[in-house]
């Protein structure tokens with residue numbers, strides 16, 4: 001019974017599938033997972049300190065007289081000032097630790113407008129429409145709902161939508177990228193590892209939205225060259 005109770009929130013968190021976001025298979029995905037773990041770590045630290053103090057204070061002051069219920073009652077002015085400084089400065093430090101990598105990674109990973117992109121790498125055009133994905137390579141080879149990528153390269157995706165808003169998402173490789181009509185954007189996935197991954201549309205886009213899935217196959221560079229030239 002206990003196990004089932006533990007499993008339930010996990011099931012909600014995972015959307016009834018594996019939490020593949022936490023098992024990334026590309027440099028981009030690893031950077032994003034690092035942010036998740038960093039945020040979780042700091043949150044857990046704060047939670048542990050708060051719960052420790054809560055329990056300690058409840059036990060210590062349980063049988064004290066009413067006027068002595070304030071835990072700072074026994075501190076002199078200097079100690080109170082130190083305490084106030086501590087609970088002001090420590091959260092600021094924690095927020096700075098969280099903010100620096102978060103800003104750095106999101107600044108370098110955010111999708112950019114087509115005009116701003118000067119990336120070098122393997123360029124692939126991704127076009128979404130109700131309810132399928134079309135991938136077009138340098139050689140004009142086109143495939144539906146199957147994306148082949150070379151391992152270890154910088155993959156530059158030129159994303160656009162032909163109708164409504166869709167969202168490009170391969171949980172194991174990178175976060176979601178929203179596709180807005182008439183706003184083509186460029187998104188880079190760095191150094192994917194060999195494997196087969198699931199991709200999906202992450203924005204409700206119509207009656208067949210749930211079936212708007214695709215497969216990503218990351219293969220060796222030779223296999224990739226073979227694929228796009230045949």
Ligand SMILES: [Cu+2]
Pocket residue numbers: 128165166167201202203204205209212
């Ligand atoms: Cu869609």
